[in-house]
Amino acid sequence: MNREEFKSRVYGCWMGKNIGGTLGMPMEWERCKNNITYYTHDLNGEPLPNDDLDIQILWLLALEDRGIHIDAKDLGEYFNEFMIFTHAEYGVAKTNLRSGFQPPVTGSFNNEFKDSCGSYIRSEIWACLFPGKPDLAAEYAFQDAIVDHGDGEGVYAEVFIAAMESAAFYIRDIRKLIEIGLSYIPEGCAVSIGVRKAMETFDSGMDEEETREYIMQNFIGHLEWHYISEEDEKKGYQNGKMGWDVPSNLMIIIYGLLFGGGDFEKSVLTAVHYGEDTDCTAGTIASLFGIMYGIDFFEAKWIDPIGHGIVTCSIDPFRMAGRIPSTVEELTDRVLALKEVAWKELALTEATAEDEEIFYAKPYFRNIFDEMKTVKYEFPYLNVRVDYCGDPVINAEEPKKIRFILSNTSKSVTSDRLNVYLYNRDGCTVSPQNEASVFLTMAHMGAGIKEVDFEINVEGPLKPLYRFVAEFTFEESKNRRVMHVPVVLVSETGTVRDVKWEKKGPRSVNNLPRV
Known part of the structure; x- marks a missing residue:
């Protein structure tokens, strides 16, 4: 793959992240069916801000400062210092980091959200740094994910997606990409089970409606305070296990890819139709298509309304002023520069699509998961x-x-x-x-x-x-x-008290706890 083609793929990856994130953001964490065909809100030539891209930019800054030989401790320092979101797993990890803990303890201790979606959504940078090297992309994704997901399913999710995306620089067969990703994670983990169940239900002939019901009945997590449709509430889908979000959302990504059958619009819209973490599922799918086909793949109707800018919301705007890429083009160029330095330093050679077997995990790769404890x-x-x-x-x-x-x-x-x-x-x-x-x-x-x-x-x-x-x-x-x-x-005191849920708004508002 020559440099221009590779640049187009990386450019497409980041543009896809903006497209999918902007498409899904208005419905993020709403439990309902979303019958959409395009962007649903007024756009003024800018994408919506999204932590899915923000944290990858933060990793870019860490790599530019520290070099390619970084690990979870380095990433944890940047996460604690410069990532200003304090919600769910992000906030738990930052609290643990401030106490002096190090990954993976920062992502495991007191963390009900270690099985949530905050890590797989930031896997693309590792794939772009290590195209055709799923083992390296997955290894760095592991170091990334344990910062705030410790020993949880969120770690398996990021490793799975990073391996898929790295291989996607050379392979466009969705089934093969899924199998490559699965080879990097334990068969018994919930992410692996969910992904395999998604393929099984699709292959059995279930349609979009039936597969959504399957997810709702078997894999849903807790919805916190967001919107829920009257239909879903009547079916008892308002509350699942707290933080148990990544298996269902990985299933939605797989369904989107399988139902789409190679059609970008059908794939990304299908994912949003399911509801749940819509900006993350759509953003991951759109990034994957960008990696497979490059920037020219996306029609102008998807790019023109959001432009080429980058809008961040979760990186400290004061201490990182002047360092955050302002455009997708700038982000692409800086990632390319890092990739070239990394490959020279690690003495890597380019893969080819003919060497398909090298994309699958070696039997010993899964030993890395011993480091989760x-x-x-x-x-x-x-x-x-x-x-x-x-x-x-x-x-x-x-x-x-x-x-x-x-x-x-x-x-x-x-x-x-x-x-x-x-x-x-x-x-x-x-x-x-x-x-x-x-x-x-x-x-x-x-x-x-x-x-x-x-x-x-x-x-x-x-x-x-x-x-x-x-x-x-x-x-x-x-x-x-x-x-x-x-x-x-x-030392800690106090015991967890069971929550009593109450309706504090119209039917379309989810139950809230008595506080």
């Missing part, structure tokens, strides 16, 4: 994973276990003894003691990965927050390096 710190010769063994919460007179998983990453055959020291805090005791010595060979050898457990007890009144530091030193003193890893625990 631990915080990883990488040092020369050593990787440390912190396992909080459950929630990072400490209670009075109840020992809290902390586990360190240690890997010797030396590049030559070597063994060494690692000294571990857990610095204590006033009012706490550490057992069996706060110092340990661990023998490590190389990680691929029999004693190369070890687990070390400590138990922390609180004596006296609980404090809201406890910060500890674990120190690691090799006896051989490789590079004379002393390595430190933070550990954060909080």
